[in-house]
Amino acid sequence: METSQDSGLSAPDINVLRRLAGVLIPPDAALAMPGADDPEILADLLATLGRDRARVRAALAALRAAGFDAAAPAEAEALALSWMATGGPEAGTLGRVILQCYYRDPRVLRALGQDPRPPFPRGHVLEQGDWSLLDPVRARAPFWRDDRAGAA
């Protein structure tokens, strides 16, 4: 588990982040999807905040100021959804960093039928498709405007 020192976030900030992530993307056992508050996903998030750190910290401070950390579960969910819709660039950044760590977790990708690896070096197979679909277009006469004398 990432410590507060490593991430540049305080322990209360991390608690808010964990709670928020679990509200925004809750686990779904039927679909084999972990929640975004899963320890591995949260550790990835904390370790890779990078240039987003200041905005995330500001977002978490705003959520704490709104009483999110102390709210009862139902109230916390309503508060989180409302704040994410109205919290401006800070909410946008916080949402994105949660998504970009959640949707690169190997368990999440496998559950979605995706190969949990970067594109390079193996790449992907792209089928040629049915080129006979082009036949009616091939039959069309040229229709671009020719600007040369006598052609326009």
Place this chain on the structure above:
Amino acid sequence: MTRNETVDVLIIGSGASGAAVAWSLAETRMNILCLEQGDWTKPTDFPANGRDWEARRYGDFAISPNERARVTDYPVNDADSPMKVANFNGVGGGTIFYTAHFPRLHPSDFRVRSLDGVASDWPIDYWALEPFFAENDRMMGVSGLAGDPGVPARDPPMPPIPLGRTGAAYARAMNRLGWHWWPSDTTVATTEYDGRAACINLGHCTPGCAQGAKASTDITYWPRALRAGVKLRPRCRVREITLNEHGMAAGAIYYDADGAECFQPAEMVILAANGIGTPRLLLNSASARFPDGLANSSGLVGRNLMLHPWPQVSGYVAETVDGGRGPMTCLWSKQFYETDPARDFVRGYTLQFARGAGPVAEAVDSLAAGRLPWGKGHHRAFRALLDHRLRIGIACEDLPEEHNRVTLDPVLTDSNGIPAAKIHYRIGENTRRMMAHGIARATEIMEAAGASQIGVSPTLNSPGHLLGTARMGTDPERSVVNPWGRCHDVRNLFIVDGSIWVTSGGVNPTSTIQALALYIADQIKRRLATLFDPE
């Protein structure tokens, strides 16, 4: 200040046009030097190598220099514009960061005043550029299919990229509507080509190709130019172009990687710094002779900025399509490209058909568009989105308007303290009507494809092509450069980038920018004995 040895030709910028002009002029055996403010990018630098491949598009590989914010980037104040700027500062320039979509301007694009009564005709035509389009296609390595009835004949050296499932879905929809479509010309290699292997479908073309299947000038023109003796000096940021006592360009003052101020004297200077970088540099080179900016007696340096408004319409089909697994752009349609008097606008647009996105991009985009909720419904909603997306871009012609312009920001600077560019831009009424028409047609295509959740992208933040800010023409009072790229005001100063475009057409500009650079290089070679003579 360090003073370097004089070179014959100093090129500023190593991107699409700078690389092409450097390679073409190399055969003259002149002493040619290119200064580039960014670095070389190694294949291992590109995001597709790592598990954070999608996240880096929001960070050090963002398309916006303001978001990317590398020390090699310069900021652009775009607060006074609904459209944002895209560029890349490094060897290869914007070709590192483009989608590799490679359409050409049409013949009618050079004759907009004569044919449609708007803007101005170019002082050259498509046919003057045609041999240079073909030469550039060979140099960059273009894949495509001859026989398209929507464009003049051309002969791409490689076969087109696969239709895939996504392309077939578009094709069926377009055939139902009876509208034109065709596999796009791209600079993605589909066979082995000049040392590049055929594309293995990394599907993440825009922020650089880790495989090297996508042509960027660092792997096409530059190796040849360097072997021919051209010198390229990265991490050198030019501050200003200086004049000698005769009113000719004397060279450029730049900062090297250590921040040291240097002077590079040159017999001639060629600007290839894009439609914002070039006017920024000219405006930063004001002097007693040119108090409003170098080569700006017309007052048009920085004006007529064109950015290509590009709304996008997305829809989701029931069948699984290609998602992010393949080159992003696969087809184009020229059905609505040429002027139709029955419409309430002149000129037209290309429809550009794209595949989907990876999981992160799909989630971020869909959240912003309101398709993907947070909370309990998140997972089931996402399953209906990922790998089900169709996306049509509407590449609208942006007509030149003088109030759309680049100026210098009075406060903002780059890391060397050089004043940054500020853009002032409004979407014109003709373009607004064109956008509405295109959105309606793209929506019809989505419906014909059986898509649901059809929506228009809420932002116009891409692509931000940079055109028109030092236009070419025959009249020194109405243009900055002459018909072969030489500044009217300074006879040994040339511009070869998108700044010199008179109008924008409705296509991605790289192919035409490079053909134009090769054309100007050819003109320079033909006129060497009289190159600096008065007009």
